[in-house]
Amino acid sequence: PVDSTNGLLPTLAGVKTALEAGHKLFYLESPVRLTGQAFNESEVSALASLFKEHDATVIWDQGMSPWMDQAAYFPLASHPDMNKQVTLIGEAWPGSGIEHMFLGYIASSPAWMPQMTKQKQIMAICTSTASQYAGLAAANLYTEQHTEQLERLAQTKKAVIDLLSPAYGTTAIFNNSTASVLALSLSEDEKSKCISRLQSAGIGYADGKDFGDDSIIRIAMTFDDVAITACQQLVEGL
Amino acid sequence: MSQKKKSGTELLYSLIAEIRKYDDSIILGRGDPDFDTPAHIVEAAHQAMQNNLQDYAPPEGILALREAIAQRVQTVNGISVDPETEVVVTNGGQEAIFLMVLATIGSGDEMIVPEPNYNTYSDALAFAGGVSVTVDTFPENAFEVDPKRIEAAVTDKSKVLLLVSPNNPTAGIINADNAKALIKVAQDHDLIILADDIYDLFVYDDYKHVSFASLPGGKERTLTLNALSKAYSMTGWRLGWVIGPADLMQRVKQLKAAVTGGTSIVTQHAAVAALTGPQEPVEAMHAAYKRRRRLVLDALDEMGLGYGVPQGGQFVFADISSTGMDSADLARRIVEEQHVLAYPGSAFSPDRKQYLRMTFLQPEEKLQEGLRRMKLTLANIAAGR
Numbered sequence: 001p002v003d004s005t006n007g008l009l010p011t012l013a014g015v016k017t018a019l020e021a022g023h024k025l026f027y028l029e030s031p032v033r034l035t036g037q038a039f040n041e042s043e044v045s046a047l048a049s050l051f052k053e054h055d056a057t058v059i060w061d062q063g064m065s066p067w068m069d070q071a072a073y074f075p076l077a078s079h080p081d082m083n084k085q086v087t088l089i090g091e092a093w094p095g096s097g098i099e100h101m102f103l104g105y106i107a108s109s110p111a112w113m114p115q116m117t118k119q120k121q122i123m124a125i126c127t128s129t130a131s132q133y134a135g136l137a138a139a140n141l142y143t144e145q146h147t148e149q150l151e152r153l154a155q156t157k158k159a160v161i162d163l164l165s166p167a168y169g170t171t172a173i174f175n176n177s178t179a180s181v182l183a184l185s186l187s188e189d190e191k192s193k194c195i196s197r198l199q200s201a202g203i204g205y206a207d208g209k210d211f212g213d214d215s216i217i218r219i220a221m222t223f224d225d226v227a228i229t230a231c232q233q234l235v236e237g238l
Numbered sequence: 239m240s241q242k243k244k245s246g247t248e249l250l251y252s253l254i255a256e257i258r259k260y261d262d263s264i265i266l267g268r269g270d271p272d273f274d275t276p277a278h279i280v281e282a283a284h285q286a287m288q289n290n291l292q293d294y295a296p297p298e299g300i301l302a303l304r305e306a307i308a309q310r311v312q313t314v315n316g317i318s319v320d321p322e323t324e325v326v327v328t329n330g331g332q333e334a335i336f337l338m339v340l341a342t343i344g345s346g347d348e349m350i351v352p353e354p355n356y357n358t359y360s361d362a363l364a365f366a367g368g369v370s371v372t373v374d375t376f377p378e379n380a381f382e383v384d385p386k387r388i389e390a391a392v393t394d395k396s397k398v399l400l401l402v403s404p405n406n407p408t409a410g411i412i413n414a415d416n417a418k419a420l421i422k423v424a425q426d427h428d429l430i431i432l433a434d435d436i437y438d439l440f441v442y443d444d445y446k447h448v449s450f451a452s453l454p455g456g457k458e459r460t461l462t463l464n465a466l467s468k469a470y471s472m473t474g475w476r477l478g479w480v481i482g483p484a485d486l487m488q489r490v491k492q493l494k495a496a497v498t499g500g501t502s503i504v505t506q507h508a509a510v511a512a513l514t515g516p517q518e519p520v521e522a523m524h525a526a527y528k529r530r531r532r533l534v535l536d537a538l539d540e541m542g543l544g545y546g547v548p549q550g551g552q553f554v555f556a557d558i559s560s561t562g563m564d565s566a567d568l569a570r571r572i573v574e575e576q577h578v579l580a581y582p583g584s585a586f587s588p589d590r591k592q593y594l595r596m597t598f599l600q601p602e603e604k605l606q607e608g609l610r611r612m613k614l615t616l617a618n619i620a621a622g623r
Binding site for chain 1: 500
C-alpha cells in the first residue's frame with residue numbers, strides 16, 4: 001500500500017509485511033514518478049535494515065532524482081552492503097536534450113549484470129550507436145548546466161505553487177521533493193478542466209490514471225516561463 | 239557458468255570475444271554489413287538532431303515513418319497495411335522478434351520452428367515461457383521448409399509457426415507453392431505465422447522472395463518483421479518494424495510501450511530518408527554480395543566442403559563433416575590458428591554441429607584472405623596435423 005499523505009510512497013509497514021510474507025523482489029521509485037516524492041533519510045535507513053534482514057533484492061528507480069537537491073536525496077544503494085542487493089535504473093543525463101533518443105541505464109552488482117546483459121541482448125541486442133555517442137556528449141553538457149537548470153526549475157515550481165495554492169488549496173498540492181514536476185490531487189471535474197487548459201497551453205502533463213490513481217495530475221515544470229504562463233491561464237479559467 | 243554448456247548465443251559471444259584479441263582478425267561470421275550507411279541517411283539524421291530532437295516519439299513510431307513503412311511493404315512485399323493501426327516501429331529487428339513472440343506466445347504454448355534457425359527466436363520463446371517444436375530442413379533441397387513435416391509437428395498446444403525466408407543461417411528460401419501450403423496448414427490449425435522478411439531484398443539467381451502476408455489467407459494471421467540493418471547497412475542504428483492485423487498489432491504496441499517506450503526520434507527520421515530516398519545504394523550492395531557469394535562458394539568447392547545453395551541472405555551454411563570435427567571446435571581452432579571467425583552451426587541448432595556459417599560481409603580482398611587462411615587449417619586437418 002502507498003501513503004497518500006506521503007506522496008504515494010509505499011509505507012514502511014507495507015514493505016515489512018510483504019517481506020515477512022516471503023516476497024524477495026521489490027520495485028521502488030524514489031522519487032515516485034507520479035508525485036515526485038522521495039524517501040527521506042530515516043525512511044531509506046529503515047528500508048535498508050528491512051531489506052538486509054530479509055535478503056531481498058530491490059530495483060531502485062531513481063530516474064527523477066537528478067531534479068532534487070542532492071543533499072536531500074538518499075539513495076538506498078549508498079547504505080553499507082546494499083549495493084549487492086540494489087539495482088539502479090534511470091534516464092541518462094536528463095535536461096541535456098536527448099530525452100527522445102531514449103537512453104537509460106542499469107547499474108547493478110557483478111553477480112546480476114551478466115543475466116541483465118544477456119536479457120538486453122535478447123530484447124534488442126544493443127542501444128543505438130548514435131544515442132550512445134550523444135550520451136557521451138550529454139554527460140559533459142550535464143555537468144556544465146545542471147545546477148543552473150535545477151535552480152530555474154525550482155523557481156518555476158515555487159511560482160506555480162504560489163499561483164495554484166489559492167485556487168486549489170495547499171492540501172491538493174503534493175509537497176514533493178522534485179523540482180521537475182508538480183502533482184495535484186483534484187476532483188474529476190477539476191482534473192478535466194485542468195487537462196483541457198494544459199493541453200491548450202501546450203505544456204506537458206501526466207494523467208494519474210495511467211499510473212493507477214485517477215485523482216492525480218502531474219504537471220511538468222519548464223526551464224522557461226511556459227509552465228508559469230500555463231498555470232496562470234489555468235487559474236484564470238477557473 | 240564455466241561448468242554449463244554454453245547456449246548458442248553465449249558460444250557466439252565467446253568466440254567474438256576471442257577473435258577480438260587479434261589485430262589481423264577477419265570475421266566471416268557476424269551479420270553486420272561492412273558498407274557505410276548511405277550518406278543521405280546520415281544527413282537526415284544530422285538534420286533531425288538539429289530540428290527534431292524535441293519531437294514527440296510515440297511508442298508505435300512517428301506517423302511519417304509508419305507511412306513510409308506501409309508504402310515500402312506494399313511496393314516490395316505486396317502487403318497492404320494501415321499505418322495508423324497495423325505498423326509498429328521497433329528498436330531493430332531483434333526487438334521486433336522479441337515483441338512478436340511475446341505478443342503471441344503464452345506459457346506452455348508451442349512455436350513450430352524450422353531448424354536450423356537464428357538462436358534469438360529460442361531466447362525470446364524461453365522468456366515468454368513457450369516451447370519450441372523443431373522441424374528439420376536439409377541441404378539436399380537447399381533447406382526448403384516442407385509443409386507436410388510442419389503439419390506433422392502440430393499438436394493441440396501449437397500456437398505459432400515461425401517462418402524465416404531467406405533463412406538464417408541456411409539461406410534457404412520458401413518458394414511460393416510451399417508458402418501457400420504453409421498458410422493452409424496455419425489456417426487448418428489456427429496458427430499465427432511469425433514471418434521474418436529481413437533478407438527480402440537479397441535473393442540470388444532466379445529465386446524469388448514471397449511474403450506470407452501478401453498471399454490469400456496470410457495477412458489476417460501473420461505478423462511480419464523487417465529492419466533497415468541489412469538492406470541499408472544500418473545495424474548500429476536499431477530500426478525495425480512489425481506489421482500485421484490490427485488486433486495483434488494492438489498487443490505489439492502495448493508491449494512496445496511497456497518494454498522500451500519509443501524509438502530514437504533521430505533514427506526514425508533517418509529511417510524515413512532510407513525508405514523514401516534513393517535506393518541505388520541498396521542495389522549496389524546487392525551486386526557486391528552477388529560477387530562475394532560466388533567467391534565464397536568457389537572457395538568452399540576448393541576446400542571440398544558441401545553446402546546448401548544459398549538462395550538468399552548474406553551467408554552460406556557449409557558442411558564441415560569431412561573434417562571429422564565438431565563445428566564449435568573447428569571454429570575455435572580457425573580463430574586460434576588463423577584469426578578468422580566463422581560461426582559454428584551448433585550455435586544455431588544443437589543438431590548442426592557439422593556446419594559453419596560464413597557471411598560475405600567483408601570487402602572482397604579481406605574475404606579472399608580469410609578464405610585463404612581457412613584453407614590452410616583445413617589442409618592441416620586433412621593431413622592429420
